[in-house]
Amino acid sequence: MSEFIDFFVGKYNYWAFILLMMIGLYAMIAKKNLAKKIIGMNIFQTAIILFYISTAAKGGGASIPIIAHGHGHGLSEHGARAADYINPLPHVLMLTAIVVSVATLGVALTLAVKVYHQYGTLEEDEIADRIRAQTGGEP
Amino acid sequence: MSPHLPALPVVVPLLSALLITILGWSNRRLPFPIALVALTAGLLSALGLMKDVLARGVIGYNMGGWDPPWGIAYRVDHLNALVLVVVMAAALIGLIATRDRVKAEFEDRIVPFYTLFVLFVTGLSGILLTGDAFNLYVLLEIASLTGYALIGLGEGRAPLAGLNYILMGTIGASFYLLGVGYLYLMTGTLNMVDLAARLPGLYDSHVVALAFFICLTGLFVKMAFFPVHVWLPNAYSNASSAAGILIAPLTTKVMIYVMIRITLTVFTPDYAFDVLDIGDAVVWLSVIAIVMGSVFALAQNRLKRILSYIVVAEVGYMVGGFWLGNRAGITGSILHIVNDAAMTLCVFLAAGALLTRVPGDRLIHLQGLFRKMPVSMAALVVGGLSIIGAPPTCGFFSKWYLISGGIDAGHYGFVAALLFSSLVNVALFFRVFEIAYYEPFGADHGHDPRAHGASGREDAPAAMLAPLVVVAVLLVALGLYSGDLVSAIIQHAIPARII
Numbered sequence: 001m002s003e004f005i006d007f008f009v010g011k012y013n014y015w016a017f018i019l020l021m022m023i024g025l026y027a028m029i030a031k032k033n034l035a036k037k038i039i040g041m042n043i044f045q046t047a048i049i050l051f052y053i054s055t056a057a058k059g060g061g062a063s064i065p066i067i068a069h070g071h072g073h074g075l076s077e078h079g080a081r082a083a084d085y086i087n088p089l090p091h092v093l094m095l096t097a098i099v100v101s102v103a104t105l106g107v108a109l110t111l112a113v114k115v116y117h118q119y120g121t122l123e124e125d126e127i128a129d130r131i132r133a134q135t136g137g138e139p
Numbered sequence: 140m141s142p143h144l145p146a147l148p149v150v151v152p153l154l155s156a157l158l159i160t161i162l163g164w165s166n167r168r169l170p171f172p173i174a175l176v177a178l179t180a181g182l183l184s185a186l187g188l189m190k191d192v193l194a195r196g197v198i199g200y201n202m203g204g205w206d207p208p209w210g211i212a213y214r215v216d217h218l219n220a221l222v223l224v225v226v227m228a229a230a231l232i233g234l235i236a237t238r239d240r241v242k243a244e245f246e247d248r249i250v251p252f253y254t255l256f257v258l259f260v261t262g263l264s265g266i267l268l269t270g271d272a273f274n275l276y277v278l279l280e281i282a283s284l285t286g287y288a289l290i291g292l293g294e295g296r297a298p299l300a301g302l303n304y305i306l307m308g309t310i311g312a313s314f315y316l317l318g319v320g321y322l323y324l325m326t327g328t329l330n331m332v333d334l335a336a337r338l339p340g341l342y343d344s345h346v347v348a349l350a351f352f353i354c355l356t357g358l359f360v361k362m363a364f365f366p367v368h369v370w371l372p373n374a375y376s377n378a379s380s381a382a383g384i385l386i387a388p389l390t391t392k393v394m395i396y397v398m399i400r401i402t403l404t405v406f407t408p409d410y411a412f413d414v415l416d417i418g419d420a421v422v423w424l425s426v427i428a429i430v431m432g433s434v435f436a437l438a439q440n441r442l443k444r445i446l447s448y449i450v451v452a453e454v455g456y457m458v459g460g461f462w463l464g465n466r467a468g469i470t471g472s473i474l475h476i477v478n479d480a481a482m483t484l485c486v487f488l489a490a491g492a493l494l495t496r497v498p499g500d501r502l503i504h505l506q507g508l509f510r511k512m513p514v515s516m517a518a519l520v521v522g523g524l525s526i527i528g529a530p531p532t533c534g535f536f537s538k539w540y541l542i543s544g545g546i547d548a549g550h551y552g553f554v555a556a557l558l559f560s561s562l563v564n565v566a567l568f569f570r571v572f573e574i575a576y577y578e579p580f581g582a583d584h585g586h587d588p589r590a591h592g593a594s595g596r597e598d599a600p601a602a603m604l605a606p607l608v609v610v611a612v613l614l615v616a617l618g619l620y621s622g623d624l625v626s627a628i629i630q631h632a633i634p635a636r637i638i
């Protein structure tokens with residue numbers, strides 16, 4: 001039983017990201033409202049960003065990667081032990097991924113506004129009805 | 140050759156995007172020439188890279204002079220040099236051919252249109268050249284975001300189709316990102332060469348297997364592999380004809396390249412084909428993709444929708460051929476990347492040419508077009524024959540390799556699917572040709588057809604026809620020289636251990 005708890009609690013960051021990812025995926029697939037789908041998309045992307053960030057963490061009091069007392073010559077005496085600092089690379093990568101996700105959100109919202117102006121609604125069922133009315137039932 | 144040649148196909152279009160935005164606002168006539176110059180430079184540097192690779196083998200290039208693993212390394216070999224030439228050539232021909240369409244369809248949005256398009260090419264050539272798995276994700280998103288925007292710029296149902304494409308495309312790209320995350324977690328590197336060196340020791344790991352599957356799933360979404368193809372037909376058939384011509388030949392082909400790159404370079408061929416042993420399963424999936432793509436194509440009554448579903452079936456060809464895992468199959472798959480880009484460009488361009496003179500792309504609108512637009516229809520016939528796989532067009536040769544790969548692997552389901560799809564394509568295209576051959580119903584009753592024959596002939600503008608004819612000739616030329624293409628380039632793109 002305790003192994004089981006360790007399995008869940010010890011890897012809580014993975015459970016959190018999987019849960020968020022599934023919420024996002026569910027919203028994108030099951031919701032009929034385009035705005036909700038876009039929100040789902042953003043949750044989905046954020047989940048992956050959280051996954052990357054959580055992998056950067058290290059136990060044992062590792063801090064942000066700014067070398068303490070590390071002004072020039074002090075560095076050689078203290079040295080920089082990698083274990084004392086969290087891994088900065090996933091953070092840097094996710095900075096890019098955040099920019100990408102903001103851009104995606106921007107394009108998606110722009111198109112959603114266009115769709116709204118065109119059909120007067122963001123509900124997929126109603127949009128489908130309007131399209132059917134316009135084209136006389138043909139795809 | 141300049142040592143910075145590998146950077147040019149990415150940097151030149153990127154800078155030209157800035158130039159177009161800055162200069163385009165003051166002078167509306169500038170965006171096209173700037174894009175033209177940028178893509179011509181891109182094509183020339185791609186050809187230069189191809190020449191260098193043929194002469195010297197693999198070329199490495201460190202972006203900004205930073206050595207990997209700190210910097211981003213570009214790596215050019217036979218495979219990506221070939222696909223880069225194809226992408227640049229298709230983009231350049233598409234750009235020239237769509238000049239008038241863009242003017243007509245996007246009068247007041249010429250600047251954003253061309254900015255997005257050169258950025259789209261930047262993303263694609265970056266995907267092809269980069270040797271860094273995370274950099275590939277970023278460039279993938281550059282190509283995708285601009286692609287969404289180009290499609291969403293259209294009229295009618297285009298914004299809705301673009302929005303659905305964003306939702307699907309984001310799932311695909313995010314899956315790829317997640318897979319790369321797992322690989323980084325296991326190996327501590329993002330450089331493809333380093334990954335390839337470190338992964339073989341970890342092939343027992345479930346995490347690595349998961350990473351591979353997640354990457355592959357993401358790429359399947361991006362390349363519109365059945366059943367995750369649903370974004371493609373709507374996006375391509377509802378996009379403005381200019382955007383369709385520019386995007387349709389490129390995106391899916393580049394994604395297939397990424398799949399090949401990940402499987403052959405990041406992982407080793409024996410991992411995918413022997414350790415995981417999923418080749419057979421993926422080939423069966425592609426059999427379903429080919430059959431369903433063809434059947435759906437048959438059910439459509441609009442030309443562009445038919446062509447879009449044919450693209451879905453063609454993706455099945457390339458994925459299936461690759462996963463056969465033997466030399467003939469992979470050769471066929473890579474050759475088909477080249478041929479399918481040309482074929483798709485040809486038929487979408489022909490459809491775009493037809494749409495300059497007819498009100499819509501429903502099949503009924505095509506009546507009498509052989510008389511009215513003989514050159515465009517002739518090009519559509521050549522494109523159609525190539526998709527069917529009739530010699531001497533290029534489609535025949537890649538299909539030949541794919542079929543012989545299927546026979547070598549003993550995978551007769553795949554062979555049957557290819558033959559079935561060819562038959563369906565025959566039915567599809569001859570239905571189109573038949574409709575186009577006959578005059579509109581009632582138009583000629585009791586009249587001499589020649590009475591309005593002279594005034595009836597009204598082909599697309601020459602600016603569009605000339606590139607179309609070039610592509611149609613290219614389809615035959617690619618077919619005639621496909622043997623040389625395979626022996627000079629494609630054979631070197633496949634690892635020697637694959638037989």
